[in-house]
Amino acid sequence: MSPGETVGILVDTSSAEDREPEVNCTAAVVSTASSAEDISLVPQVSFEPALDSPGINRESQPLLGGLDVSYNQFPDDPGFSELVWQAEVAIDNGIFPERISQGSSGSYFVKNPQGKIIGVFKPKDEEPYGRLNPKWTKWMHKLCCPCCFGRSCLIPNQGYLSEAAAYLVDAKLNLQIVPKTRVVKLVSETFHYPRIDRQKARMKRAIMEQFPNVGLRFNRIGLPPKVGSFQLFVEGYQDADYWLRRFEVEPLPSRMSQKFQLQFERLVVLDYIIRNTDRGNDNWLIKYDPPVIVTATSNGTIQNETAPDTVDWNVVQLPEIKIAAIDNGLAFPYKHPDSWRAYPYHWAWLPQAKVPFSRETRELILPLLGDMNFVQDLCDDLHILFKHDKGFDKSLFERQMSVMRGQILNLTQALKDGKSPVQLVQMPAVVVEKSQGQQPSRFFSFTQRFQDKSPIFSWC
């Protein structure tokens, strides 16, 4: 094809969402969806590969066309901006995010240009009930029987916000257990895209290469970026399950056990405030570096031995134990589950949950949560975060905050009364509603309401 030649290609710049056929439940779903996959909107034309992009994958290039380049900039956090930039550079160079195989939805390990994993990205549209979740059964469940599947107490498809909001709560309370998580936009050919998006991207790229003047009029070349949560990857951690089993047979030295208890209490505080409905022992991580004695041998090498509990701690490399609370996407419900047994906090069965909250935790949390202004600030910050979602609904958000205030009320009381985490989760669920009055924002009145009778078990 020579540059002067005209081609009969009708370029459609509308989004894929606009074009996707309406689908109904039942067998029609499958046939309609698969026929959408089969529709060929582009003529079968083969193009020469780009000459000017060795090693650079154009299809995945983030935001050509100069749109939205500020989205992944965090002026308050240059370190995080730099990290996301690293991820973008890696993607440009063909080092793509890799789907996490054990994950229940579309979650990806994101790498830097050296191929090292630096983050976990969860796109909104690949969430368990997202439009493009690769696991079709979940999608079918939602479509065919929404009342029986999923968590009806949660706003669907806002898991990425819940992830970022959990970090926000963590940071406000200085818990330091949630790896930094913020909302970003990324694009990668390894993400799940409908075929139509891929075809459009290929076509635009081809036009751009053959007819740069026409191509310049496109808003974007390449696949559409996905919005999602980006969480820092923490190294040296294992699923909590792994260590909890080990601790059963090899109990922690007593100092470590106390340290672990304090970390554990922070996890309880976080989960209770955000009313996490998905805290299994596979959704938090533990890093444990057992104490080792560092001794120089006669030939000059360093030998590490695991230190017994009785050893003088000054002569050993300090042991460390840390918890990371990951996978916080199913939290911030807008109503309480009918029974806490429906979505229990699995940590409630651990021996650590029977121990009353420590003085350290009380001193960290009570001055903050006991202050109404602090709680209002927290709600305001969450509002700023949540309102960015296209489906944001103010009244549902207020209900989410009413549940959270109720949780905070119970937690504060439990801490004052010297209760244990087990006793905390047995307290009756309460919501604290903000009045609808016309008062200036800092002077709301609140109404406390207890959850109605709890059935033994319900979906939500």
Ligand SMILES: Nc1ncnc2c1ncn2[C@@H]1O[C@H](COP(=O)(O)OP(=O)(O)O)[C@@H](O)[C@H]1O
């Ligand atoms: N921030 C992180 N740092 C290190 N490993 C992580 C992190 N987030 C997730 N992982 C690993 O990836 C696995 C799946 O992540 P998870 O957030 O639980 O995804 P899903 O929502 O798909 O269940 C986890 O079990 C853990 O091993």
Ligand SMILES: [Mg+2]
């Ligand atoms: Mg998980």
